[in-house]
Amino acid sequence: xxxxxxxxxxxxxxxxxxxxxxxxxxxxxxxxxxxxxxxxxxxxxxxxxxxxxxxxxxxxxxxxxxxxxxxxxxxxxxxxxxxxxxxxxxxxxxxxxxxxxxxxxxxxxxxxxxxxxxxxxxxxxxxxxxxxxxxxxxxxxxxxxxxxxxxxxxxxxxxxxxxxxxxxxxxxxxxxxxxxxxxxxxxxxxxxxxxxxxxxxxxxxxxxxxxxxxxxxxxxxxxxxxxxxxxxxxxxxxxxxxxxxxxxxxxxxxxxxxxxxxxxxxxxxxxxxxxxxxxx
Amino acid sequence: xxxxxxxxxxxxxxxxxxxxxxxxxxxxxxxxxxxxxxxxxxxxxxxxxxxxxxxxxxxxxxxxxxxxxxxxxxxxxxxxxxxxxxxxxxxxxxxxxxxxxxxxxxxxxxxxxxxxxxxxxxxxxxxxxxxxxxxxxxxxxxxxxxxxxxxxxxxxxxxxxxxxxxxxxxxxxxxxxxxxxxxxxxxxxxxxxxxxxxxxxxxxxxxxxxxxxxxxxxxxxxxxxxxxxxxxxxxxxxxxxxxxxxxxxxxxxxxxxxxxx
Numbered sequence: 001x002x003x004x005x006x007x008x009x010x011x012x013x014x015x016x017x018x019x020x021x022x023x024x025x026x027x028x029x030x031x032x033x034x035x036x037x038x039x040x041x042x043x044x045x046x047x048x049x050x051x052x053x054x055x056x057x058x059x060x061x062x063x064x065x066x067x068x069x070x071x072x073x074x075x076x077x078x079x080x081x082x083x084x085x086x087x088x089x090x091x092x093x094x095x096x097x098x099x100x101x102x103x104x105x106x107x108x109x110x111x112x113x114x115x116x117x118x119x120x121x122x123x124x125x126x127x128x129x130x131x132x133x134x135x136x137x138x139x140x141x142x143x144x145x146x147x148x149x150x151x152x153x154x155x156x157x158x159x160x161x162x163x164x165x166x167x168x169x170x171x172x173x174x175x176x177x178x179x180x181x182x183x184x185x186x187x188x189x190x191x192x193x194x195x196x197x198x199x200x201x202x203x204x205x206x207x208x209x210x211x212x213x214x215x216x217x218x219x220x221x222x223x224x225x226x227x228x229x230x231x232x233x234x235x236x237x238x239x240x241x242x243x244x245x246x247x248x249x250x251x252x253x254x255x256x257x258x259x260x261x262x263x264x265x266x267x268x269x270x271x272x273x274x275x276x277x278x279x280x
Numbered sequence: 281x282x283x284x285x286x287x288x289x290x291x292x293x294x295x296x297x298x299x300x301x302x303x304x305x306x307x308x309x310x311x312x313x314x315x316x317x318x319x320x321x322x323x324x325x326x327x328x329x330x331x332x333x334x335x336x337x338x339x340x341x342x343x344x345x346x347x348x349x350x351x352x353x354x355x356x357x358x359x360x361x362x363x364x365x366x367x368x369x370x371x372x373x374x375x376x377x378x379x380x381x382x383x384x385x386x387x388x389x390x391x392x393x394x395x396x397x398x399x400x401x402x403x404x405x406x407x408x409x410x411x412x413x414x415x416x417x418x419x420x421x422x423x424x425x426x427x428x429x430x431x432x433x434x435x436x437x438x439x440x441x442x443x444x445x446x447x448x449x450x451x452x453x454x455x456x457x458x459x460x461x462x463x464x465x466x467x468x469x470x471x472x473x474x475x476x477x478x479x480x481x482x483x484x485x486x487x488x489x490x491x492x493x494x495x496x497x498x499x500x501x502x503x504x505x506x507x508x509x510x511x512x513x514x515x516x517x518x519x520x521x522x523x524x525x526x527x528x529x530x531x532x533x534x535x536x537x538x539x540x541x
Binding site for chain 2: 174177180182184185186190195198
């Protein structure tokens with residue numbers, strides 16, 4: 001009897017292992033299929049671009065992918081591209097970080113304390129309708145054409161989105177959760193720090209993610225007016241000299257950088273913020 | 281001197297639109313220490329409002345609520361509240377961290393509060409689930425976690441606002457039996473809100489049947505004696521059921537009429 005039992009168990013274990021193996025190979029197949037589809041997607045867009053630029057609209061104003069790629073390689077080789085990219089990224093990083101820190105702080109306070117909310121609400125609702133691009137002139141007049149004006153514009157473009165999202169998150173904390181904390185003995189500061197702040201994390205992350213995309217948009221416009229380096233400068237000055245390939249290099253690089261920045265952001269926030277809920 | 285005393289308590293909510301709404305009026309109730317008091321009534325009758333006032337979430341417009349002769353003014357750790365909804369748990373914290381939250385606020389160190397949390401988690405049958413986050417738990421497990429979290433704070437009193445109402449029937453029965461066991465083991469005073477007659481009879485030492493709202497109060501109080509969680513179909517249980525049912529049916533009717541008119 002015991003021998004029969006042993007055989008039965010063994011059969012069951014083997015069956016289980018077989019199922020696990022099948023599930024693993026199915027997962028591998030799905031991953032491979034995803035990669036293939038991605039590659040296909042890239043091939044399609046570049047082929048379309050090539051066909052359009054070479055046969056449908058052949059024009060010096062619309063270079064096909066290959067000359068653009070050649071120009072990009074050249075710019076990488078001379079180090080020009082890195083000089084532009086690094087300064088643009090540096091501006092975004094500084095402005096985005098400062099804007100996010102300030103935005104989170106103000107948003108949390110607005111969402112937690114009605115008086116603070118009423119105090120800041122008029123500013124937020126006034127300035128968030130004035131786009132950063134509209135303030136470029138003012139920024140340059142006040143802060144000069146150096147780094148300060150660019151960083152200011154990125155801070156400006158980041159802060160309101162982060163404020164509004166953070167505030168919405170803080171306001172959305174369920175009443176039961178706040179009450180539970182209070183009757184467990186939390187004072188107002190502890191309610192804020194141990195309940196409202198962690199409850200708000202997913203909203204903060206969403207706000208920052210949108211703000212990051214806006215930062216990329218704003219940096220380009222800021223660099224178009226008054227900067228000697230940066231991706232925006234490349235686009236603007238190349239236009240003057242009809243260097244259309246350079247414009248396209250800058251556009252492609254912008255897209256790639258934005259995509260990578262967003263991926264990195266999602267990666268970091270799920271790695272460190274995953275416990276606070278679906279953050280990205 | 282009773283442990284808890286509602287003395288002629290009324291509460292009126294003044295809304296921005298519409299008329300002021302008096303949820304509870306001239307509400308009197310005394311609960312002795314160690315009692316398991318069930319407040320039973322049709323939906324919208326102000327049961328939860330009464331609990332919220334005792335918890336310190338809402339202030340009475342008139343009258344006084346006292347605990348050991350001291351007036352209730354704010355929420356406090358002497359009264360642990362178990363909510364119906366699971367949204368009161370902290371979603372970013374494990375069961376262990378949720379249960380250890382009260383001790384943490386009180387300044388208890390990590391190792392000690394983990395020890396406390398483990399003790400209360402095993403009291404509610406979740407000894408093996410301390411590492412789980414709320415979204416990984418079933419509805420019943422979440423309510424167990426809530427109960428453990430409140431107990432870990434060592435309150436004098438448990439205030440439970442329909443804690444099992446959202447659970448399936450089987451889970452609810454299991455948790456009812458567990459709650460009776462925990463109540464007997466800890467000797468805490470309990471105020472338990474429910475609209476379920478069976479639940480009130482199984483759990484309570486006394487039942488206060490409320491009138492239909494608005495301006496509600498307790499219509500009658502019934503002492504329950506000698507009913508265990510296993511007695512759901514005994515002759516004695518059925519007698520209590522009939523009495524309470526007759527009392528409440530009139531009120532349910534009124535409450536429905538009120539809603540429809």
